[in-house]
Amino acid sequence: MKKLINFSFYYGSSVIVVLFLLFAWEIGARLYNKAFILPSPTGITVKLWELREVLLIVHLPATFQIVVVGLMVSMIVGGALAIFMNRYAFAERTFFPLVIASQTIPIIALAPIFVLWFGYSIWSKVAVTVLITFFPITVSTFDGLRSTSKELIDLMRTMGASKTQIFFKLQVPSALPYFYSGLKVAVTLSVIGAAIGEWLGASKGLGYFSRRMMTQMDGAGVFAPIVLLSIMGILLFLLVKMCEKISTKWREQ
Incomplete structure (x- = not known):
């Protein structure tokens, strides 16, 4: 009960703003009366219910798979590259630029090239997702490793600690908050990357379904998968935030 009260206190204003915007949207859509251009929130909700089976069973899992695989590749590649650049100065000079x-290259311009290289398989969409998500993970992790206290490193060296011990016991904990900051940005971008990849070349997925509904001039059908994409991004963000809280309890202490 106390947590519910705290939640209402901290986020009550946001809920009020969202409800006001939805109400204004509903009134504006009804006055405009062109659902194929501006569907109302109630119309989108009805469309979501009508398409629940095809969206939740066919298209949502396809997009979720792309997001998960893309994030895993970005975390592995971005984390490894950050460690490599932090360890060797020549690697930083070589790879950081x-x-x-x-x-600086528009993702929308590279997506068709990935489709040309990888076809309409999952990997063309994963490539787009990786390209858009590995940057915040790499830069944040690299900055976290660089932020490690030099005094603490010297102290551990005087106590006989090896490079491996310094890395795992000092540098990794110091970089962990930075890593999660980059990951929280990356999870929201991953949804965008997956949708862009599906929009330009796919046979299933929420982005593909939204584009297909656009060709049919179905405004509510275009918005319905976008709502699911937004919910997916929010849930992934909350999952990362929960993992951060669990793995960085020492910060609270």
Whole structure:
């Protein structure tokens, strides 16, 4: 009960704003009276219920698979690259500019190339997701490793600690909050990357379904998978936040 009261206190204003916007949207959509362009929230909810089976059983799992695989690849590649750049100065000089440059290329322009290379398989969408998510993970983890206290490193060296012990017992805990900060950004971007990949070339998925509904001039059908994408991103963000709280309890102490 106490947690519910605290939740209402902290997020009550946000809930009120959201409800006000939904109410204004509903009134505006009804006055505009062109559902194929601006469907109402109630119309989108009805469409979600009508399409619940095809969306939840066919298209949502396909998009979720792309998001999960893309995030796993980004965490492995981004984390390894951050450690490598932190360990060797020449690696930082070599790869860090390339990491920055990779974000200057419009993702929407590269997505068709990935489709050309990998076809309509899952890997073309995963490639888009990785390209859009590994940057915040890599940069945040690298900054976290660099933020490790030099005094503590010298202290552990004087106590006879090896490089491996310093890394796992000092540098990893120091970088963990930074890693989670980057991951929280990446999980929201992963949904966008998956949707872009599916939009340009796929046979199933929420992004693909939204594009298909657009060709049929079904406004509520276009918005319905977008709502599910938003819910997926929010739930993934909350999952990362929960993992952060569990694995970084020492910060509270």
